Amino acid sequence: MSTVMKLAHLETKMFFRDRLSVFWTFLFPVAMIWLFGSMFSGSITGPFSFAELFIPSWIGVNIVTTSFFTLGTVLAGYRETGVLRRYQSTPLQPWKILAAHTVQGTVIFFISAVLLMVFGMMMYDLELPLYIGSTLLALVISILAFFPFALFVTSLAKNTQAAAAISSLFLNLMLFLSGATFPLELMPTVLQYVSKVLPLYYVIQLLRGTWNEAPITEYGFEVGILIGISAVSIFLASRFFRWDDR
Amino acid sequence: MIPIEHVIKVNHLSKTFGETQAVKNLSFTVEKGEIFGIIGPNGAGKTTTLEILEGIQKASGGEVEVLGLHPVKQLRELNNRIGVQFQATSIQKKMKVKEAMDLFASFYKGKTQKNELIEMLGLQEKLDVRFEDLSGGWKQRVTLALATLHQPELLFLDEPSMGLDPHARRELWAMIRTLRDKGSTIVVTTHYMEEAEKLCDRVAMIYSGELKALNTPNELLDDVSTHYVRFESEEVSYDSLLSLGDVIKVEKEEHEFKVFSENLQQTAYQIFKYCDEEGMELRNFKFERGSLDDLFVQYLKKEKTG
Numbered sequence: 369m370s371t372v373m374k375l376a377h378l379e380t381k382m383f384f385r386d387r388l389s390v391f392w393t394f395l396f397p398v399a400m401i402w403l404f405g406s407m408f409s410g411s412i413t414g415p416f417s418f419a420e421l422f423i424p425s426w427i428g429v430n431i432v433t434t435s436f437f438t439l440g441t442v443l444a445g446y447r448e449t450g451v452l453r454r455y456q457s458t459p460l461q462p463w464k465i466l467a468a469h470t471v472q473g474t475v476i477f478f479i480s481a482v483l484l485m486v487f488g489m490m491m492y493d494l495e496l497p498l499y500i501g502s503t504l505l506a507l508v509i510s511i512l513a514f515f516p517f518a519l520f521v522t523s524l525a526k527n528t529q530a531a532a533a534i535s536s537l538f539l540n541l542m543l544f545l546s547g548a549t550f551p552l553e554l555m556p557t558v559l560q561y562v563s564k565v566l567p568l569y570y571v572i573q574l575l576r577g578t579w580n581e582a583p584i585t586e587y588g589f590e591v592g593i594l595i596g597i598s599a600v601s602i603f604l605a606s607r608f609f610r611w612d613d614r
Numbered sequence: 615m616i617p618i619e620h621v622i623k624v625n626h627l628s629k630t631f632g633e634t635q636a637v638k639n640l641s642f643t644v645e646k647g648e649i650f651g652i653i654g655p656n657g658a659g660k661t662t663t664l665e666i667l668e669g670i671q672k673a674s675g676g677e678v679e680v681l682g683l684h685p686v687k688q689l690r691e692l693n694n695r696i697g698v699q700f701q702a703t704s705i706q707k708k709m710k711v712k713e714a715m716d717l718f719a720s721f722y723k724g725k726t727q728k729n730e731l732i733e734m735l736g737l738q739e740k741l742d743v744r745f746e747d748l749s750g751g752w753k754q755r756v757t758l759a760l761a762t763l764h765q766p767e768l769l770f771l772d773e774p775s776m777g778l779d780p781h782a783r784r785e786l787w788a789m790i791r792t793l794r795d796k797g798s799t800i801v802v803t804t805h806y807m808e809e810a811e812k813l814c815d816r817v818a819m820i821y822s823g824e825l826k827a828l829n830t831p832n833e834l835l836d837d838v839s840t841h842y843v844r845f846e847s848e849e850v851s852y853d854s855l856l857s858l859g860d861v862i863k864v865e866k867e868e869h870e871f872k873v874f875s876e877n878l879q880q881t882a883y884q885i886f887k888y889c890d891e892e893g894m895e896l897r898n899f900k901f902e903r904g905s906l907d908d909l910f911v912q913y914l915k916k917e918k919t920g
Contacts (some may be wrong), residue, residue, distance in 0.1 A: 371720045378717055382708040393703075450703030454760070457668050457698035457770075458721045459690060611670075 371460065375468035380475055383438065393438060394480050397426050398487050404549070405492060416580055419445035419492035424503075424575035425548040427481045432568055433541055434477040435514040436535035439469050440522030444531030444613075447523075452611045462609040472513050477511065506574040506591075513567060513594040516601035523610055542568035556579065567597050619646040621768055621799045624666060627676035629662055629823075636662045637823040643890040644801060649794055649833075651814030652803045653906070659823035660803040661701060667801070668698055681768055686761070690787040694722065697759050697766035701773045708745035710755055711737060714745065718824055722764040731759045734901070735789060751782035753805075758786075761795055770791060775809055787813045807906035811835075819913065826913050834873070835903060842874040843882050844902050850885075858884045872902070 383389060401422060409418040446452045455465065488494030497503035521538070526532035543549055546561060548570035552560050563569045570590040578584055584591065622644035629637040637659045642651045646830050665671040666678060669685030669692055673916045683692050705714050715737075717890055719726040732738055735755045740748065748756065754774060762769060771790070774826040775783040783806075792814060794800050803812055810817045811831045819827040819834075825833055846869045857872055860881050875881035878901060889896050 373718075374717055374720050377715055378706075378709065381713075382706055383709040393622045446706070449707075451706055453700055454703045454705055454757070455694060456670060457693055457700075458718065460721045612617060 372464050372468045372471065375465070376471035376475075379465075379472040383476060384568050389438065390524050391514060393430075393433065393476060394483055397430055397480060397484055399434075401426055401484060401487060402491070409492060413425075417492065417494075419488040419494035421576060423484055423488040423494055424497075424570065424579040427484055427507075427570050428546075428568060428571040428575050429539075429543060430477055430480045430484070430549050431507075431510050431514050431571060432518075432539055434473050434480070435518035436522065436539055437532075438476055439473045440518040441528060441531045441535050443519065444522050444525050445528040447610060448527050450612065455569075456611045462463060462611075463606055466516070466519060466605060466609070469519070472514055474511055478507075481507070482578040483495060498581065499578045499583040502578035503575065505584050506571075506578050506587075509591060510571040510574065513601065515572070515599040516598055516605040517567065520601050520605040520608065523605065523608060527613055531583045542566050545569075547572055565592070567594070570594055619680060621646050622646065622650075623677070623679040624663075624667070624900040625677040627666065627678055629659075629666060629671065629673050630674045635823055637666070640820070640823070640825050641676075642818055642825065642828055644799060647794065647797070648815040649790065649800045649802065649813055651810040651817040652801065652816055653807065653810045653910075654819060654820035655805055655910075656822045659866065660820055661772055661887075662804075662823075663820070664770055664801070664803055668696065668770055683700055684848070689704065694764070695767050697761035697764065697769045699754075699761040699769075699771045699774055699920070701776065704753075704756065705745050705746065705757070705760070709745050711743055711745070712741040712747075714752070714756065714760060715741075718760045719763050721912050724764075727765050731762060734792060735759050747790055750777050751779070751785075754778060754782070754786060755789075758789065762798070765796070766798055769798045769800045771800065773803055773805070775804065775806060785811070807910060811906050819910065821913065827909075831906060834909060840906055842872045842902050843878060843885070843887070843900065844872050845899040846870050846871065846897040847894060849892075850896075851890065854888065855885070858888070 374559065404422055405418060408422075412418045442555045443452070452465070485494065485496075518535070518538075522531040522534060525534055545555075546565045546566045547563060548568065552563055555563070570593045574584070574587050574594070575589055577590075620643045622642075624640055624642050627637055627640040628635065640659075640663060652663060654660050662671065666673050667685060669680075669689040672686055680692060681695055685692055706788075709717075715728055715732070720729050734742070735758065737755065737759060739795070740752055740839050743752075745753065745756065758771075758774065761771075774790070775786050778786060787809070790800060802809075802814065814828050814831060816828065817834060818825055846861060848869050848894070850871065852864055852866050852871075855861065855871065858873075860875045860877040860882060862874040864874070873881060873885065882899075882901070887896075
């Protein structure tokens, strides 16, 4: 097994050894959907049902939580406690560390996405995405945009607390302003513009769209934006990789 | 005669961080197969020097050659051939010992000495234990094992016995000696003078980023002016000891005396003769040698008085 896969495998195992992160990653989103469902599921008007709108959105939100908390904050912790420094005088190259954590994050994210989807199917008659290949591709593009983005942003933090604070800020901002939880149409015009600056907005457009309406080829603009974010973030994350918090 | 092979060559090395000069004009060499100690108080520049040798930090001036390589420019090759035990680092808290050993072994091409190390360090019983559940001594063993999996030609140990109890420290020394006997050259920093004395073949003493002394512990100790005789007695008086020839000073604590002298043998004879004539009893008479600790204090004093 290559070093990347070995490290990814170990990191995934260790993730499951931490009960608290298992709860926040897998059960919290399901609980939120259940909560929103009990509030809104009967009152949504328009062509799409509650589940068709909210479950793809929360799968998008899960990309954000995975990238900022499962990856970013954890690596900031590794930086602070010297885990990364231990790698520094070995032949292990930084890109392999980033790649291993990306693989681990992808596995964990897909488990959480499947859980949400199954929950939606059982509770709210959600159906499989209309263009399933497109949805999968959209997920991959979103991951490639968000993981390096979060890895870069959290690497700027001085310590784990600061990384967690940055992560919470980004998460909350996107949670409320990207259309994931509240319909953008109900927001003031200014905030509607703000939402378009947030990368999660494009992820949600892409996921909702391919799930309910059209194949990914119809979403060239969103795909373009996300690929752009991805390219810049991959460059920044590997260029400014830091082994320790000095 | 076999020519001496230099594993490390440091020539006029300096390192500045902004205004502070952490390392000043440091020059020394490390020979193949020795345990080389770098000692000095906290903040003396030991870790900085080590990190320059490991290629983690760039030197501000001077030349450094490690295993014939330039540490920064040829870092990847260097990393394949050196092992490093950092000060106060951890591995993932929830990683088990055997997982860490497997992971680190996968970083290196070729066979590793994983199984030999497990046996040598007695790690068998801890293989399924998570790192967070190990005591300090066991954590040190594990990180030592991770640093030596690939049988590095050169092993850097930064304060390896920090926080260990005396027993664990002695065990660690034995392991370090075994690693040397298996062919590694070892560079170790410490601020425990006893460690330098008992473990190292040669010792460099660093203070304020400067090299103050470099020699074998034995020869360094021969320079110490603090040799003395020690004994216990209820009857001997302080003043009578001070009046003996060659005596520099006398320290008294309860019934224990330390008599410092220019000529220990002569002073010892005088003490015995005096006590014999006066019918006084002496107990636990010993010739004592100053430790590196004393030497260190001596250097610091010299520094302060100029």
